[in-house]
Amino acid sequence: MSRILITGGAGFIGSHLADRYLALGHEVTVIDNLASGKREQVPAGATFVETDVRSEEAARLVREGSYDIVAHLAGQMDVRVSVRDPQYDAAVNISGTLNLLEAVRALDPARRPRFMFSSTGGVLYGDFVTPPNAEHVAKDPDSPYAISKLTAETYMAYYGRVHGMECVALRFGNVYGPRQDPHGEAGVIAIFCGRLQANEPFRIFGDGSQTRDYIYVSDVVDAFVVASSAALPPVGRLDARAFNVGTGVERTVVDVARGLQRAAGREVPIEFAPARPGEPLKSGLDPAKAAEVLGWRATTALDEGLAATWRWITGA
Numbered sequence: 001m002s003r004i005l006i007t008g009g010a011g012f013i014g015s016h017l018a019d020r021y022l023a024l025g026h027e028v029t030v031i032d033n034l035a036s037g038k039r040e041q042v043p044a045g046a047t048f049v050e051t052d053v054r055s056e057e058a059a060r061l062v063r064e065g066s067y068d069i070v071a072h073l074a075g076q077m078d079v080r081v082s083v084r085d086p087q088y089d090a091a092v093n094i095s096g097t098l099n100l101l102e103a104v105r106a107l108d109p110a111r112r113p114r115f116m117f118s119s120t121g122g123v124l125y126g127d128f129v130t131p132p133n134a135e136h137v138a139k140d141p142d143s144p145y146a147i148s149k150l151t152a153e154t155y156m157a158y159y160g161r162v163h164g165m166e167c168v169a170l171r172f173g174n175v176y177g178p179r180q181d182p183h184g185e186a187g188v189i190a191i192f193c194g195r196l197q198a199n200e201p202f203r204i205f206g207d208g209s210q211t212r213d214y215i216y217v218s219d220v221v222d223a224f225v226v227a228s229s230a231a232l233p234p235v236g237r238l239d240a241r242a243f244n245v246g247t248g249v250e251r252t253v254v255d256v257a258r259g260l261q262r263a264a265g266r267e268v269p270i271e272f273a274p275a276r277p278g279e280p281l282k283s284g285l286d287p288a289k290a291a292e293v294l295g296w297r298a299t300t301a302l303d304e305g306l307a308a309t310w311r312w313i314t315g316a
C-alpha cells in the first residue's frame with residue numbers, strides 16, 4: 001500500500017484517479033480548493049483537505065504526509081480563462097506547482113515522493129509542427145495556459161537534474177468522460193452532450209476541421225497508475241521524463257459531433273461560429289514513448305468512450 005496525495009482530486013480527472021488508487025488498496029488524500037471541483041466527487045474513502053495548492057497548508061501536507069506519490073492535477077485548466085487572466089493562470093499553474101515542488105525538495109532525498117504532473121500535449125506543441133507530435137518536437141505555446149504548463153514542466157526538469165527529484169509529466173490529449181464539466185480545454189464533448197440532451201444545436205468554433213486527440217478518462221488514469229511505479233528514464237533534457245498520453249489518432253470536431261449523435265441515437269443541427277484565439281488548428285499526440293517506456297496504451301475507442309459518456313449524462 002502506498003500513500004498518495006492527489007491535488008485537484010475533487011475535479012474531473014483527479015476524482016477518477018482517487019477512485020482508482022483507492023480500489024487498488026492505496027491510502028489517498030485529496031487537496032482541492034473547489035474552484036471548479038465538487039466536494040461530492042471526492043470518494044468517501046479519501047481524506048479531503050480543502051485548501052489552495054499555493055498555500056502553506058498544502059506545502060506542509062507534502063512535507064509532513066509521508067507520501068510516496070504526489071499526483072498534481074489541481075490547476076487552472078481553461079484556455080479562455082488564461083487568455084482573459086494570464087496572471088491568475090500563472091499564479092495557480094506555476095506558483096502553485098512550485099509551492100509543492102519546493103515542499104518535496106525540503107524533504108530528505110530518501111523520503112521524497114514521486115511528483116506526477118498533469119500537463120498538456122493538446123496545446124503545448126502549437127501549429128508549426130505536423131501531428132502526431134512526439135515529446136521532443138519544438139514547443140510553441142499559443143496561450144498563457146500552454147505557457148504555464150510548459151513553465152511548470154521546465155521547473156520539474158530542473159528539480160530532476162539539479163536536486164535529483166523524481167518528476168514525471170504526463171501530457172494529455174483532450175480528456176473526456178463522465179464527470180467532465182462543460183468548460184475548458186476538452187469541454188466540447190461535455191458541451192455537446194448537454195446540447196444534445198436539451199435538443200439544442202451544436203456550436204462549432206472555426207470551420208470544424210480543427211483536430212484533437214481525444215482520450216477517455218480511464219485511459220488517463222491507467223497512465224498515472226503505471227507511471228506511479230515505472231522505472232523512469234535518466235534525467236536529461238526537458239522531455240526526458242515527459243510522456244504523451246493520447247491515442248495517436250486525430251479527430252475533427254465534426255467527427256466528434258457525428259460520433260456523439262450516433263452514440264445517442266439522435267441528431268441536432270450543427271452551427272459554426274468564428275474561431276477562438278489561442279486554440280491550435282491541429283493537435284495529435286504520438287504515444288509511442290509511453291508504450292515503450294511505461295507499457296501504457298489507450299484502449300478505449302472513441303465510439304466506446306462517447307457511448308459511455310452519453311450513458312452517464314443520461315443516467316442510463
Ligand SMILES: NC(=O)c1ccc[n+]([C@@H]2O[C@H](COP(=O)([O-])OP(=O)(O)OC[C@H]3O[C@@H](n4cnc5c(N)ncnc54)[C@H](O)[C@@H]3O)[C@@H](O)[C@H]2O)c1
Nearest residue numbers: 008011012013033035036037052053074075077118175186
Ligand atoms: N481535461 C483535459 O482535457 C485536460 C487536458 C490536459 C491537461 N489537463 C490538466 O489536468 C488537470 C485536471 O483537469 P480536469 O479536466 O480534471 O479539470 P478540473 O477543473 O475538473 O480539475 C481541476 C481541479 O483543480 C482544482 N483547483 C483549481 N485551482 C486550484 C487551486 N489553486 N488549489 C487547489 N485546487 C485547485 C479545481 O477545484 C478542480 O477540482 C488540470 O491541471 C488540467 O490542466 C486537463
